Every structure is written in C-alpha cells, then in structure tokens.
Amino acid sequence: MRDPLTLLHEVFGFPGFRGVQEAVVARVMRGAGTLAVMPTGAGKSLCYQLPALARPGTAVIVSPLIALMHDQVRSAEAFGIRAAALTSADEDRAETMRRFRDGQLDLLYVAPERASGESFRSLLRATSLALFAIDEAHCVSEWGHDFRPDYRLLRPLLDAFPEVPRLALTATADRHTRADILEQLGLPQDGLIVAGFDRPNIRYMISPRDGLQGQLKTVLANQAGAGIVYAPTRDATERIAAQLAAGGRTVRAYHAGMDPGVRRRNQQDFVASEDMVMVATVAFGMGIDKPDVRFVAHAGLPKSIEGYYQETGRAGRDGEPAIAHLFWGAEDFARARKRLSEVDEARASGERARLSALAGLVETSECRRMVLLRYFGEDPRAPCGNCDNCLAPPATVDATEVARKLLSAAFRTEMRFGVGHLLDVLAGRETDKVIGNGHHRLSVFGIADEAEQKLVRPVARALLARDALRADDYGGLSFGPAARPILKGEHSLAVALPAPKARRRRGGAGEESHAHDPLFEALRARRREIAQARGVPPYVIFHDSTLREMAGLHPTTLEGLAQVTGVGQAKREAYGDAFLEVLRGWRG
Template sequence: MPTPHEALHTTFGYSDFRGRQAEVIDRVMAGAHTLAVMPTGAGKSLTYQIPALCRPGTGLVISPLIALMHDQVRSATAVGIRAAALTSADDNRDETLARFRAGELDLLYAAPERASTEGFRRLIDRVPLALIAIDEAHCVSEWGHDFRPDYRLLRGLVEAHPEIPRLALTATADRHTRADILAQLDIPDEGLILAGFDRPNIRYAISPRDGLPQQLKALVRDNPGPGIVYATSRDATERLAATLAEAGRPTRAYHAGLDPAVRARNQQAFVASEDMVMCATIAFGMGIDKPDVRFVAHAGLPKSIEAYYQETGRAGRDGDPAVAHLFWGADDFSRARRRIADEVGADRQEGERQRLNALGGLVETAGCRRAVLLRHFGEEPAERCGNCDNCLAPPASIDATEAARKLLSAAFRTEMRFGITHLADVLAGKVSDKIRQFGHDRLSVFGIADAAELKLIKPVARALLARDALRADEFGGLSFGPAARGILKGEVPVAIVKPPPARERKRGSDEEHPHDPLFEALRATRREIAKEAGVPPYVVFHDATLREMAAFRPRSLHALGQISGVGARKLDAYGDAFLAALRAHG
C-alpha cells in the first residue's frame, strides 16, 4: 500500500500537505480516534481519502446529504479513487454492495439514517474497514447549530467497532459543541485537532438593508464568477433571481417548494456554471462542494454566527479571493426572537438567544469582523485583519446614548404599542391626527429630540433591536428587552457605526486575477472536457491549477505532471488536451 505522501503526490498531484492535514492523517494511520475542526477549504476530505488508500479495508464515510455524497464520489472517481454511495437516489445498490463485500471500494458513503440501522451494522461487521469518517460532525451535538437526531445514533455504530479509527470532521464547532462531539463519539480529549477557523481569502462585509435589489445588483456586478444569494423565504428567492437576471448574469432559484426535478436541474446548472448566481434558501449549500464560488450574500439575517460562518464558508473553497456580504434589518432580529419563543424548546431557548445576541455583536461592531468571528470560536486573533469592510474603510463611531435613551423613553411613555415611525414623530414634535387621538402631543417626550438626534433614530432603533434593548412584536410595536434598563439608567453607553462612504469599485476576484488570454483558453479546454465527461469544470481542474499552467507553460507531460493538482489519473486523461492548448498560445 502507498504511504500518505505517495498517495498525495500520485493520486492528487500535490507535493505537500496543508495546515494540520498531516497531523490528522498520522493519527488515523496509527488507528487513533480523532476530531478535526478545520475551516472549509482546508482539505478535510483528504484526511479520510488518503488513509482509505493507505490502510487495509474500505473507508466508510457518514455524510448528511445525498447531493454532497454524489459530488464527493464524482470528485474521488475523477482522481482514480474507487468510491460509491448507498443512497435512496442510486439505482445501482446491488452493484455497490457487491463491490463493498468484495473489497473493491476505497470509499463508501452513507447517510446517518442508513448507517445507524441494524441491517447496515450487520453488513459492516463482515467487511474490513480502514476507518469510519463522520462528516459535518457538529450535527451530533445538541449544542450545534444544525443538530440532527440521527447523528446521535452513530455512537452505537462506532462503539461496536472500537478497533477501527473514527474521524469526526467539522468546520463549525464552538467549545460546547466540540466537547459534546468528543463525548458522544467517545473520542479522547487528546484526539482534538483544532486547525483554526480563519478563512483569510474571504472578505467579510455587513451593511444595513437600504434598497436591497440595487445593493445586490452592485455586488453581483463587482464580483464575476459563481455566487450564492441566501434569502429568507421561498418567494424572495424567485423575486431576487428575476431582479438579478436584469444585471445580465444567468440566475436560478432554489427552495424546497420547487418541483424536485426543477430543483435538481437548477442545482446541476449552478454546479456546472462558471458565472451563475443562485438565489436560494438555506436548503441549498451543504450539499454543494463547488470550490469556485466567488461570493455569498445574505439578504437577511442567518440564524447564528455558526450558521453564518458555515454559509459564508461556501465561498472561496479553492483558496482564491471571495466575498461574503450580509445585508440586514432591525426587523430580522425581531422575527428571530419570535421564532425562538414560538418554535424552540424551552431547554434550548437560552442558548439560541445567546447565539442571536452574539450575531447582533457581529453586525453592530465598528471593529474587525473577522476578529469577532474568531473570538466567538475561542481564538485570539489580531485586532485588525485587513480584509473586512471595517478594516478596509474604518467607520466613524457616533455616541448615540442620549438618542437611545429618548427613544426608549418614548416607547415607554406610549405604552410600548407603537412602531419606530410613530415614535420618531412624537420625538420630533409632529402633530398628526394619530398623535392627537392618543394624546401623545401631551407627553413629556413630545418634541424633545433635536435635529441631530432625529437623524439617528432609525440606526439607533436598529442597534437597540440587535442588542435586545428593544423588541418588536408581529405588528411592529416596540417594547423593552432585557438590555434596556442599563441604557435608560445611563449605565450602558450606546455607540453606533456611521456607514463608510460607498466606493466606486470594491476589490473583486477580477482585480486579483486580471484577464489572461492563455488562462481563458485553458478554461475553454476545461469546459469542453467537462461537457464531454458530464462533470462540472472544477472536477477536471481548479482555477488555481490552470493559473499555474498559464504561468509556467509546461511543454511536456512530465512538466505538466509537476503542476500542483495534476495527479497521475488526470495527467493521463487530460494531459494531451491541455498541452495542445498551451502550445497553441506559443
């Protein structure tokens, strides 16, 4: 059997492991149980693929979604790994089982629902396993943002095979979640390998919603390449797809209400595209292992920092520059708090509220976004990252404590039944039929705000809602949240961010990689090969591999084989076609 380094070079075409990949693989090769927390794009799949090639038996991979399994099987097969999946969508079940029993598979993928059944356990009792890998392992934990009860049943599977190394993998797990995963999967504390959470190639930006369609059109215009726009409802995905199509980019919508065949076609079109924008609910994404997504936009608030980190992590998996832009409104926090109260069990509500408050801190900070993210996951980052909106254009901070106290007082004096527009009119001293009807022109807060404070009322209200000092009911009425008391008493100051002035052009991936005719010719060759093979272009080669070809211009198969990402299988299958394209450009 090959050594890990031999498999890395021959199968995948890489000369060295990245980050802590080698450490994880060494533990698996030694038969040790491991939890690896590695950022998206750090090469988690290699940590089980290589041991599966270098240890006797088949690597069993537990993965949560059919689309994700199919994508991983396709990519593994492209480099010569014998891989298959057992899912309800596969019609070759008997063939896969026969290959598995005969020891003819390097990797077998299965969902947790299948892997936890008694029949599946009897099946693997009779077949040697190289390892058991549990992908998206945060789903095991009730502390995790995406808990799935079927993952909890995997403990019986791994306990029945203590001699087989188990490898839990996730990109998204805070301290509580990590501890729970270790306990649930019986992995020793020393088995935790924390590779960090930083995605330095992603530029984070967060803005209040202010003409969302135009904000998104500008983002799409400034960022060529595939992108995802996450919307908060099914209808919104279709409206945004129609709006963004006006900008001249191919767009599709994706949500659970679409016909399954339409949903599958839209997903396949996005995976194969080099410039499509997918407008989707969060049902889309976990099953997409597309490395060349250049931007992820949120048209509304995600559920938590963990969800935000995971969803933005779908951008830039190839390591090239990417953008994550969140557009939010104060009503997002109000809806989120109502959802927690109405839909979340009492035993989990406090944890969900804490997560939402942490998200409020992220959107309201005047400091480095990346630092807030990394501190949430227990890291100690530098104060400035140089690649988020607040670092690139440091915003002015305004002391809005008095405006905040006046707004809270107005909410109290009007019996916490009215929305921001009415409260602003009261504070401004405007006389209207509604204000006379309720006698609000006779209140002590009537007309007490000056012109400068009135300009701050809307951003102050947004900040107070994010910080849980104000809460809005389903009719828009504002009432006190638990953070209101300290502000009213003058014990807690309120500073708000003054948005930075808009720039004519943001740094985008096109500026990082200017137009290169040879690179475009190599992309065209890749498209032709991908179309003929029926696979997405990135399965042939990543953009980074094509750029290295364009930079070094290899003239022989041997020289082409030295390019990072060109393994033996791909060199044999595609080498002549790419050499022809290189020679055609001198």
C-alpha cells in the first residue's frame, strides 16, 4: 500500500487533511466499515479517492445520477486518476469493462440499479477491489428526504465481498437516518464519523415573499457569480427564468418536462459558466459538482430542513463566501399540508414533524444557523454572526392577542374568507364585501387598533405555518389543530418583524475585494482559455481559491507552483507552463 499523506501532497497538491478526512481515510485503509457524515464542501470524494490510490485494486463508487458520475470522472482525471463510469449513457461500456478487468482503473462509478444486479457482481469477481463507496448514502433510508429504493438492494453486493471495506458518505442525515444507513449497509455501530453540519461560509437569509420577482432581481443585482434559483413547479421555473433574463443576466431554466437535449445543454452551459443563473426544480443540483456557485435562492418552501440544507449546500462548495436566500409564503405550508393528507399515516407523522421544524426555522428570531445545527443534533454555543437575524436582529413582539382576534374573526365569518377580508373586518372598514356579508354587525368588527392591524398579515403567516390556520383552495381560512390552545390562552404567539432593509452594494457576501485583483482576473482568463480548449468547466482546471493563492504567492517556477494548494503533479505538468507564462509576464 502507498502512503495516503504522500499521495495527498503529490496527486492533489494539498498540504494536509481537513476536518475528519484523516480519520475516515485511516478507517478505510485498515479495512473498517465507515459512515462519514460530512457537510458539502468538506472533501467527501477525497475520502475514497485517496484509499483507492493507496490500496491495491479498483474502488467501486455507487452514485445516484449519471451527470454526477460524469462530473466526478472528469474532475478525477484532471488529477491524473484513472476513472470511468459504467452507465447506459456511455457508449464505451465494453472498453470500460476491459480496463476494469485488466486493473487499469482506480475508480469505477456505477448507478445503484446496475450495482445491485447479478451480472455486475460477476464482473467484480474478475479483478481486485480496493473498496466500495456509497455516495449520497441517505438515499438508502426511508427516513431520509431523498429515498431511492435501489439503494436498499446494495447490501447483497457488499456482503458478497466481505473482505472489501465499505464506506458510506452523505452530507444530510439526522440521527434516525444515520442509524438506518448503518443497518441497511451492514456497517458497524462504531463506524460513524460525523464532521458536523456547519457551513460557515454560507450566509442564511429567510424572508416572507413580498413581490417575488422584485426580491429575486435584488438577489441577482447584489450577488455576482453563478447561482441557482429553486422554483416549486415546472411552470414557475420557466416563468421566473423569463422574468429574470429580462434584467440582462444570462438565465436558463431546467426541469424534467423540458426537451432532454435543451435540458442537457442548459446544464452543460451552467457547469461551464462563471456567472450564469439556473432557475430549476429541486431535481437540479444533486448531479452538479460545481464548486463556484455563489448563491442559491428558494422561490418557495423546501420540503424539509434536510432538503433545505442539501439544496443550500450547493452554494459555496469551494469554501468561498456564498448566500442562501429563502422566500416563503403561508400558502406554501397550506400546500404542504394538503400533500400530507394524501400520504399514508406511517410516513405522514414523520413528514408533519419535518414540516413543523421547517416552520420553526422560517419563523425564528434567533440565529438561523443555531436552529439548523440543533435540528441535526449539534449544540452550537453562540450565534453565527452570518445570517440575517444575526446581522440585522428582528424585533419580536407578543402577538397573542392579535392572533386571538384573527382566529375569532375567521370563526365569526364562518371560515370562508381570506386574510384581506378578515383584516377589513378587524379594522372596521365598511367595504362592499363587508357590508354585503353583514360582517359590519359582527362583534369582531373594528376591534383591532392601528398597531394591531399592521400585525395581522405576519400573524396570519405564523398561524398558517404552525397549523393554527388552514387555507382552502379559494384562500378561505379555517381552524387547524393548533388554533384551540391559542384561543384558550394555553399557547402564546411571538412574531418576528424584519429589520429595515439596508442598501447593499453589488457583489454581496460572495464577492471579496481580491476578486478584482488584475492578476487574479488574468489567471482566470487563462483558465477560461484552457477550459474551452479542453472542453471542461473552468473549475476542473483550478478552483478560484487556487488562483487567488497563485496570485498572492506569485510563483515563477514549477517548483514554486508546487507550493500552491490544489496544484498536484498531474495538473502542474498539464497546465503549469501556461499559468507561469501569465505570472512571469505580469507587471502589475
């Protein structure tokens, strides 16, 4: 076996391990089964790539999406690693199997559907295996947010090769899901390594929807670089993309209902771009290993905190500053609860708990990151200082009395009207609709003073999120199960009022002063030329962080270039002279 630390220096150009990488690699090297729960951007792929190079044989990587496999193969090959994917989309399957049998591959990527078949098991017996790695391992658990039944069929494959170490990797798994992964994949209870869920480079922002088109345009105006906008439906995806493109930014759409060729081209263009915005359904992203996404915006409520964490985690994978901004509406919760009514009760109870936790996240006035980390079982000691509530603490008011008045108004109007009409009744406005329904004669007519009227809409959002109010298909508000405790004085309701908006310059958290360093920009231009000539995304050549360090150190020899983080031997030999030409000729 070869020394992993030596390989880390020579192949990847890294001075040392990060976080729990060393502990994970050490377990795999000694053949121990392991589940590594590591946040996106923490270097999960290195945890199987290094042992694959250090141990004899080929590592078999089970991955859920063809696009993700191809992206990982491309990135591995840039480091000089012999990698291939065996998928239905690859025309060189026979050649890949020959290379595998002849021991000419370090990494072989396969989908769970293929990996679970008997024919693939027979193929594996033809050569030596270094390890099994199951990526996105939360897909094996019915308790996970992205369950894939084919992952459940992997255990027989793993058990057929008991001498081969198995490594499961995921960024998103609560305690229940972790326990299920260990059991389903036959991993030992002491094989769990949790790196923590904190992504300190991501700034979390959450706002009620209030003119979504304008809110998204503000995000794009303030945030440079590539970004993703997640929309709740296919129609919304194309509508929002058209609206945002009118502002002059390059914007594309992506959803499963599009022509496959157009969808594929849009994805390829996004991966290769440095500033494109993709408006997509949540299906987009798992197959993208793009490290330089500078922002993720949600145009609607995610399905769960796990989903939110995974989707926002697609920003800032390179460790550079990034923004995650969620825009939510009370109707999102109404739709989510309607979907739950169609799910069997065994699963619905867990989904209700997830939805309740999500309501707590969007409503909270405390540090967003602390709420997120506690959900995943961590115990953060102090506010993060890098979320909207930390940067501009909202005022919190006791709105229990307003909530009771609003609930009473809903009851007195026979639970058939929306919040706008209820506000008119509480404010004592004699509109045609109020008079026509005789609601000016109700005891709740005019009982809200001016200050309380301003709280009615935020209170309605909070009550809908907590399931104290429910909206029907026509917007009419009726009681949910959480209404009675509030009316009876058993529960109170506090509402966070957003701080006044401050004007921000273009660039936001994802843009730092050295982004406009002329040498850095010259190195980016050279990277762009090489990437276009080789037909690969720019980040496959070098990450922005590597170019920034290159600009700062200003090496003029190959030996000096070797000291830059991320410049391994293969990349130094392939690209070194081209970048040294820029560095040597720089007179800035």
